Amino acid sequence: GAVVSQHPSRVICKSGTSVKIECRSLDFQATTMFWYRQFPKQSLMLMATSNEGSKATYEQGVEKDKFLINHASLTLSTLTVTSAHPEDSSFYICRAPGNNGYTFGSGTRLTVV
Amino acid sequence: AQKVTQAQTEISVVEKEDVTLDCVYETRDTTYYLFWYKQPPSGELVFLIRRNSFDEQNEISGRYSWNFQKSTSSFNFTITASQVVDSAVYFCALSEARTGFQKLVFGTGTRLLVSP
Numbered sequence: 001g002a003v004v005s006q007h008p009s010r011v012i013c014k015s016g017t018s019v020k021i022e023c024r025s026l027d028f029q030a031t032t033m034f035w036y037r038q039f040p041k042q043s044l045m046l047m048a049t050s051n052e053g054s055k056a057t058y059e060q061g062v063e064k065d066k067f068l069i070n071h072a073s074l075t076l077s078t079l080t081v082t083s084a085h086p087e088d089s090s091f092y093i094c095r096a097p098g099n100n101g102y103t104f105g106s107g108t109r110l111t112v113v
Numbered sequence: 114a115q116k117v118t119q120a121q122t123e124i125s126v127v128e129k130e131d132v133t134l135d136c137v138y139e140t141r142d143t144t145y146y147l148f149w150y151k152q153p154p155s156g157e158l159v160f161l162i163r164r165n166s167f168d169e170q171n172e173i174s175g176r177y178s179w180n181f182q183k184s185t186s187s188f189n190f191t192i193t194a195s196q197v198v199d200s201a202v203y204f205c206a207l208s209e210a211r212t213g214f215q216k217l218v219f220g221t222g223t224r225l226l227v228s229p
Contacts, residue, residue, distance in 0.1 A: 032215070043204065043221045044158075091156055097215050100163065107156045 002028050004096050006105025013084055013112055021079045021108045023094035030096040033077035035069060038091040047092075050077045084112040115140050117207050117220035125226045126195050134190045134223045136205030142166075144210035147181065147188045148217070152202045161203075164188065195227045 056069035
């Protein structure tokens, strides 16, 4: 079945630094990748949709310049949190398209100190 | 607009009790999918079930069962004889045909605590 590999699983960074999170589709090609953010004890909220070969689509209220999304190839989508601050600490998880429900990455827990 | 409501924020039960997690959804689409996911403390999302809007048959998988009722826009999840390993956050989610089933909207989740 379709597998999405996400890494790192955990990252701790200092305020002001940037962090890159990668999601790779291992056995299929993904022209689109959905990025979600989950604050502690809250639900998953869609942040943006990356599209291979074109600009990402951001949900309302999500800062494009802060959360840089790149879909470099049909198997790789990246989310870069730029100039991270403690309020960016969250769980980030990607999902490849498909209605089978399976194709989530394993998530990245970001802690900004 | 699509919306998923999980009114129960947290449920605590003792092992071997049965527990039902409620999910109510809103959609204008006639064709849609409903999902349940389990999120253990490690964070990953574990897929439990997908149900399309044309299939109202209830489903049973081991200790898990799902009751889909379009008349009340509900898709409830029951765990029979709960176990400590069932402790997790459970999310109900919805995707609609008008988005090509690509956008997945989650409920706020229900935290289930099963104590020994």
